Amino acid sequence: MTADATGLSRLSDWSQWRVTVAGIGIAGFAAADALAQLGAHVTVVDAADGDKQRDRAEILDVLGVQVLLGHTGAAPEGTDVLVVSPGLRPSAAVITDAQERGIPVWGELELAWRLRHPDTAAAWLCVTGTNGKTTTTLMLESILRAAGYRTTAAGNIGMSTS
Numbered sequence: 001m002t003a004d005a006t007g008l009s010r011l012s013d014w015s016q017w018r019v020t021v022a023g024i025g026i027a028g029f030a031a032a033d034a035l036a037q038l039g040a041h042v043t044v045v046d047a048a049d050g051d052k053q054r055d056r057a058e059i060l061d062v063l064g065v066q067v068l069l070g071h072t073g074a075a076p077e078g079t080d081v082l083v084v085s086p087g088l089r090p091s092a093a094v095i096t097d098a099q100e101r102g103i104p105v106w107g108e109l110e111l112a113w114r115l116r117h118p119d120t121a122a123a124w125l126c127v128t129g130t131n132g133k134t135t136t137t138l139m140l141e142s143i144l145r146a147a148g149y150r151t152t153a154a155g156n157i158g159m160s161t162s
Helices: 026-037 049-060 094-101 108-115 133-146
Strands: 018-022 041-046 066-069 081-084 105-107
Touching: 018 026, 026 041, 026 049, 026 081, 026 108, 041 049, 049 066, 066 081, 081 094, 081 108, 094 105, 105 108
Parallel strands: 018 041, 018 081, 041 066, 081 105
Antiparallel strands: none
16 A cells, blocks of 8 residues: 555554554554454564464454564565554664655554544553653552542553553
8 A cells, every 4th residue: 555644543444554563562462453453454573482472373363463473574565554562672674674665663652542532532641762661651640640630551561452
């Protein structure tokens, strides 16, 4: 597909989009699940090939998601959008290849933002980076809760929202 991905949202027709999700951890699994339920053609790639990855791959297979475990190379041919998990280094081959080929690269937070329903969208605080994300996220949740806000810490810290 050569269409522009900038306007994609929960309300878009995803049936013509081929999305590759890099990483089959908590966030990658949820991203693949959500995209498959929206009708996208989803492929998940992950360098690991252990029991956890295989268990998740079996579930995603039922949803029609192709999973390539032990994959350390480029984004599969035909990829329209690449969604990357936070643990992936920017220098990873799948990311640099996508950038060189002009494929949009989204972090899981961008995907989650795009997939929120516009009529029920809540305020977000997003934390990303290499070190200290969990501590910072839980601290922010505590501060907001103490201030009387209803809040949820979600993502790679155990509760994924999809």
